[in-house]
Amino acid sequence: MRTNIRIRNTFIMALVGLGLGGLLGNVGHANADEYTTNSASTGTMLHAWNWSFNTLKEHMHDIHEAGYTSVQTSPINQVKVGNVGSKTLDNWYWLYQPTDYTIGSYYLGSEDQFIAMCAEAKKQHVAVIVDAVLNHTTSDYTAISPTIREIPDWTHGNQEISNWNDRYDVTQNALMGLWDWNTQNPAVQSYLKHFLNRVLADGASGFRYDAAKHIELPSDYGFGSNFWPRITANKAKFQYGEILQDNITDEAAYAQYMSETASKYGNTLEEALRYRYVGVDKLLNYQAAISPDKLVTWVESHDTYANDEQTSTWMNDSDIKLGWALIAARNQTVPLFFDRPVGGGNDIRFPGYSNMGDVGSSLYKDKVIVAINKFHNLMQGKSEYLSNPNGDTRIMRIQRGNAGEVYANVSDNGIDINVQTQLADGTYRNQADGDYFTVDAGILTGHVKGREVVVLEAVSPRH
Numbered sequence: 001m002r003t004n005i006r007i008r009n010t011f012i013m014a015l016v017g018l019g020l021g022g023l024l025g026n027v028g029h030a031n032a033d034e035y036t037t038n039s040a041s042t043g044t045m046l047h048a049w050n051w052s053f054n055t056l057k058e059h060m061h062d063i064h065e066a067g068y069t070s071v072q073t074s075p076i077n078q079v080k081v082g083n084v085g086s087k088t089l090d091n092w093y094w095l096y097q098p099t100d101y102t103i104g105s106y107y108l109g110s111e112d113q114f115i116a117m118c119a120e121a122k123k124q125h126v127a128v129i130v131d132a133v134l135n136h137t138t139s140d141y142t143a144i145s146p147t148i149r150e151i152p153d154w155t156h157g158n159q160e161i162s163n164w165n166d167r168y169d170v171t172q173n174a175l176m177g178l179w180d181w182n183t184q185n186p187a188v189q190s191y192l193k194h195f196l197n198r199v200l201a202d203g204a205s206g207f208r209y210d211a212a213k214h215i216e217l218p219s220d221y222g223f224g225s226n227f228w229p230r231i232t233a234n235k236a237k238f239q240y241g242e243i244l245q246d247n248i249t250d251e252a253a254y255a256q257y258m259s260e261t262a263s264k265y266g267n268t269l270e271e272a273l274r275y276r277y278v279g280v281d282k283l284l285n286y287q288a289a290i291s292p293d294k295l296v297t298w299v300e301s302h303d304t305y306a307n308d309e310q311t312s313t314w315m316n317d318s319d320i321k322l323g324w325a326l327i328a329a330r331n332q333t334v335p336l337f338f339d340r341p342v343g344g345g346n347d348i349r350f351p352g353y354s355n356m357g358d359v360g361s362s363l364y365k366d367k368v369i370v371a372i373n374k375f376h377n378l379m380q381g382k383s384e385y386l387s388n389p390n391g392d393t394r395i396m397r398i399q400r401g402n403a404g405e406v407y408a409n410v411s412d413n414g415i416d417i418n419v420q421t422q423l424a425d426g427t428y429r430n431q432a433d434g435d436y437f438t439v440d441a442g443i444l445t446g447h448v449k450g451r452e453v454v455v456l457e458a459v460s461p462r463h
Helices: 009-018 021-026 053-065 089-096 111-123 167-172 186-201 227-231 263-275 302-306 317-328 367-378
Strands: 045-047 070-072 077-079 098-103 127-132 155-157 206-209 238-241 259-261 295-298 334-338 385-387 395-399 404-409 415-420 426-429 436-440 443-448 453-457
Touching: 053 070, 053 111, 077 089, 089 302, 098 111, 098 186, 111 127, 127 186, 186 227, 263 295, 263 317, 317 334, 317 367, 317 395, 317 404, 317 453, 367 404, 367 453, 404 443, 426 453
Parallel strands: 045 070, 045 334, 070 127, 127 206, 206 238, 238 259, 259 295, 295 334
Antiparallel strands: 077 098, 385 395, 395 404, 404 453, 415 443, 426 436, 436 443
16 A cells, blocks of 8 residues: 655644654555545546456556546447457557447457446446447448447438538538437437446446537537437536537537536647646646636547547657646646556557557556645645746646645756745655655745656645
8 A cells, every 4th residue: 555645734833843844754644545536526537548347447446546536438338340350459449439339348348347347446436437429330330230220310321521610510420431320319319328327327427428529519500409418417427528629619508518628728738748838828728618627638638649640649758747747736627647558658659568458558556646646636625826936937836725736847957946835834745756845934945856746735635
């Protein structure tokens, strides 16, 4: 069991008064439950990309111990088996080509295994969020189950979207030739909702809705429907949609039914890491038309990593850690940690060390990531203030009232810190690597090494 140093303000003051600040490294806590939140809408989420149900079950304790409140699965229903059943990771996209909405697939496992995984997640106090593909089926019509094809008027067809600036085209025509659900059809809605209810009954806690912006809203004049009001009226504890932002999608309207992805901010963060510029002017605003507490943020997503454009695949582990600090140390949003394949990154998508169904990189439980997760959870409800110490845009400082601070130095060079702080006087240990920082007369001093994250806390965990 991992023991982490946490400091009570009153304890700090007592130790300083006795001249015993250096002994603070001996203060610890015994239970990871003290560092998780009780809601998937407030904690951090692990995207266990392509992990099988058995793999998830096997690693659920690690997920909990790493401070994640929820875990997102890949799509769990029956899908097209392509490329003669190869499970190499370049076949990941078959999971987004449904052929039926029964639980279990060739790639991830059976429904019984899904149920067992959810039971273990409940035991570990981790919420299971299922990636639900409700916009379309597979592009192979012959592979679609008779159950689907026997629903009268079940599809809009497979004519591909041609004008991405036209709302009708984007919502009523097909992504990449995938047969598009007729989401206005009440029989289709009933069929898909039955699947969602089954998923919840099997133990899941919520959903990520793939391609959500490609399904119409009630307000879409002439082709609107009650799909989203009906679909999201369920017992899920957390629901969010993949709504890649553009100039024709009404974010506020979708937010009536679900949380949403902060895709513009993800792009901005990736650019900030690439050019090593983390100015407040660039990163303060989430660039969304909805409240931050309705946003899911990320350093990268499975699309930015695994799609052919590979916009985030260049990042190394250091970039991911720094980026994670910049989103997960903040207030309100739900940060989503995408778990790459073993050996992935540095411009390599699929290194070949792991296949579909296998556990991914161990970075999700790296000590720095874990320290940030637990900081995020401990700081629930605390105000935030972002700054660049001494105007240096190579380093971001995130203050959470008088309860804690995080620093992310994206440069190769170390940076000395000498700043005013709301932290009480005393000695603070960096939860990410063990270095010490000092507060004396309201001035915080210490050294942030190049490419380092610093996590300082002055609160006790909630019991």
